[in-house]
Amino acid sequence: MTAYPAETVHDALREEPCEESWWMPGPDDFAACALSSSAHTVAEARRFTRATLGNWQLCAGVTEDAALVVTELVSNALRHGVRAEDGGAPAVPDAPDDRGALACCRPAWLALTRQDGAVLCAVSDAGTGVPVVRPRDPMAESGRGLHLVDRLSEAWGWTSPDRSGKTVWATVSPHG
Template sequence: MGAAPAVTADPDVVTCTLTPRYESVGTARDFTRSSLQRWGLGELFDDVALVASELVTNALRHALRLRAAEAAAHLPQQARQGADGHLPIRISLVHRAPQVVCAVSDPSSAGPVTREADYIAESGRGLHLVDSFSRSWGWHPLAGAGKVVWALFEAHEAPAQGGFGMQDHSGRHRRP
């Protein structure tokens, strides 16, 4: 299946480690569905799953690009892979009523960059979708290497406001 759900002591914090394969996007969606249903928040599935899919897709693109670069540099196998033989990509969901956070970590230290939306191109609109479907989002570097990109959802959201939001100085994006 390409995933290993993590066991945590807190039932409102769940994590799934994904293999660096594009099929893992489906695994992330299944993980999101089952977690939200377990919390009684199935109504959030469409928004959270869309954002999770975008974040995991971005993480996979960076992880696969990083893997190719490391292979081209002829680094030893153990230097470029995690203990499980794969680059670490994880999706985590945290439920703290009335909010849910979806967070995806990957080995790339490069932060996400929102590009001008090109409605003809096949890619490049993902962060616009993340911004549109979440209450706020942002990213943080991880100690050593890598980053985590997160999105916040309200269980009882107010009607969506227009615009793509603004970025404050902490790297968080929020709706006006």
Template sequence: MTAHLARRQSVVRGEAPWWLLPAMEDNLWEPVAELRALGRTGASVKVARDFTVTTLNNWGLDELICDARLVVSELVSNAVRHAGEPTRLRLLHRASHVVCAVFDPEDRPPVVTEADHLAESGRGLWLVESLSRSWGWRLQEGRGKLVWAAFTAPLALGRGRTSA
């Protein structure tokens, strides 16, 4: 198995929504939906998945549920496995973007691995990359890191609530 660090600190694939990175710099972004204290067990992954499904349903973004649910599962699973526990999950919907962001207390960046074809793990970040429009991570200066994935939101005309 070969591992390498993500090459760029803030964006690994694609471009981040224009409002995401500057807002993360100063932690000024307002969560639209947030789940705190997820815990250290596999149950936290289910809680995060269910939260994602409910939130996207409420926003009228049913088309994103399958991909976002899998991406959130991978991000939370990685936080549990490598950082001890995720501290919170935020879901944001602004204009044509939905962002899933997982905070954890570990200052080490995510590691993209090339798993052997018989390996049972090591493909999570490849799934995140395949399913999202863009993804990346940002260190939070001694407070851990944020790993995020962005999706293009379909128009939800007359359904659900979104923020501007």
């Protein structure tokens, strides 16, 4: 089930100083990590998700579904989360400010929030393009990710993009 753009929530995830590797285990119901643009980022995000949800003692089905959803959201953020008009470089707002500097050195953030037995997965990036679900094509080499997110999540959507980017989110719940 696809939801439509929501209010922007990603600025709070971009207010930390730039570091090469950063993650924040929050209270028992929140965890976040900054994602680099390295070749290992998607696997690291998947491991972070499994470890966090395992510590929260969520059921194995929710953990594995959330790990797949995070894989797709992080892959899309790294592939499409930059402004094409900037020649593929991360977005930097016109006015100098901390968010612009962070967008430069942090292509994406992953946040996980536990809500009862469900988990909200949110990936913020510097891009201003919104997700586009491609028509199903069994012969295509790519383009199935958002279909997978739609199938595995109770709801998903994105915040309205602004100068600092957007957040794409999905809620994964236990299967009834």
